[in-house]
Amino acid sequence: MELLKGKKGIITGALNDKSIAWKVAERAIAEGAEVVLTNTPLSLRMGGLQAFADAHGCPVVAADATSLDDLGTLVDQAMEHFGGPFDFVLHSIGMSPNVRKNRPYEALDYNYLGKTLDISALSFHKLLHSLYTRDALREWGSVVALTYIAAERAFVGYNDMADAKALLQSITRSFGAIYGPARHVRINTVSQSPTATTAGQGIAGMEQMLHYADRMSPLGNATADDCADYIVTLFSDYTRKVTMQNLYHDGGFSSVGLTAAQVATFTEEK
Numbered sequence: 001m002e003l004l005k006g007k008k009g010i011i012t013g014a015l016n017d018k019s020i021a022w023k024v025a026e027r028a029i030a031e032g033a034e035v036v037l038t039n040t041p042l043s044l045r046m047g048g049l050q051a052f053a054d055a056h057g058c059p060v061v062a063a064d065a066t067s068l069d070d071l072g073t074l075v076d077q078a079m080e081h082f083g084g085p086f087d088f089v090l091h092s093i094g095m096s097p098n099v100r101k102n103r104p105y106e107a108l109d110y111n112y113l114g115k116t117l118d119i120s121a122l123s124f125h126k127l128l129h130s131l132y133t134r135d136a137l138r139e140w141g142s143v144v145a146l147t148y149i150a151a152e153r154a155f156v157g158y159n160d161m162a163d164a165k166a167l168l169q170s171i172t173r174s175f176g177a178i179y180g181p182a183r184h185v186r187i188n189t190v191s192q193s194p195t196a197t198t199a200g201q202g203i204a205g206m207e208q209m210l211h212y213a214d215r216m217s218p219l220g221n222a223t224a225d226d227c228a229d230y231i232v233t234l235f236s237d238y239t240r241k242v243t244m245q246n247l248y249h250d251g252g253f254s255s256v257g258l259t260a261a262q263v264a265t266f267t268e269e270k
């Protein structure tokens with residue numbers, strides 16, 4: 001199948017072969033898309049993205065997603081490479097210095113909080129602004145950002161990333177209401193199951209969170225590969241009228257109250 005034949009886009013946030021964005025890049029290319037890859041200069045030195053890009057013949061543009069200048073250059077270079085506007089963008093960027101430095105939510109460092117919000121949420125606004133002002137996306141283009149259910153419900157250990165994801169989802173709706181009427185561009189977030197990646201590793205209790213979510217999800221946790229399959233459909237022409245949505249891709253976790261597995265656990269404990 002070549003679901004994305006003739007489509008072109010930017011994929012951010014592929015650090016290594018565990019990254020959700022890495023899987024999306026692989027899947028999009030397999031479906032016939034051309035992609036421009038980007039990450040921070042430091043991440044490009046760390047994770048092997050250049051080797052992946054060389055193997056697939058994709059350009060790599062270094063960009064810090066908190067910098068409007070870098071994002072402007074990224075969009076300009078992608079347009080130059082593609083010979084004009086393109087079709088899709090993946091925002092797959094998240095980082096919390098509070099999580100990294102083990103600052104608990106009740107004792108946040110507010111300077112770090114500013115950085116968390118800038119990297120993990122405002123970067124999405126800056127990216128959309130850079131695309132919008134350059135008219136860089138074709139009609140019926142698609143922008144997807146990754147989020148987590150801690151934006152809506154309290155998850156111990158997810159810390160200030162929960163606040164960043166809530167802001168990210170709000171930006172999705174607000175910008176979607178502008179980009180839709182202006183250029184028929186759709187903007188959505190995908191709320192993914194906990195997934196074993198580098199970003200996930202920093203979350204306190206991540207292993208338990210993975211196990212809990214897997215037990216609570218009728219279909220089990222969605223993997224990074226599953227997520228890539230789903231995101232490719234959102235870049236395709238089959239989802240043109242889906243916009244401003246937070247789309248759960250979590251094996252059903254978000255709709256569950258009590259599962260048979262939980263009943264069994266509590267029966268054993270009684």
Ligand SMILES: NC(=O)c1ccc[n+]([C@@H]2O[C@H](COP(=O)([O-])OP(=O)(O)OC[C@H]3O[C@@H](n4cnc5c(N)ncnc54)[C@H](O)[C@@H]3O)[C@@H](O)[C@H]2O)c1
Pocket residue numbers: 012013014015016018019020021039040043063064065066091092093094095119146147148191192193194195196197198199200
């Ligand atoms: N892993 C999970 O459990 C999970 C669940 C739901 C949503 N998500 C989200 O998925 C997205 C991708 O994360 P992942 O799990 O694949 O981990 P990852 O660590 O592979 O990806 C995070 C990426 O963000 C990039 N990044 C950090 N700061 C940046 C900056 N200033 N500019 C540009 N890029 C920067 C990193 O270099 C890295 O490539 C994130 O938004 C994350 O919050 C992850």
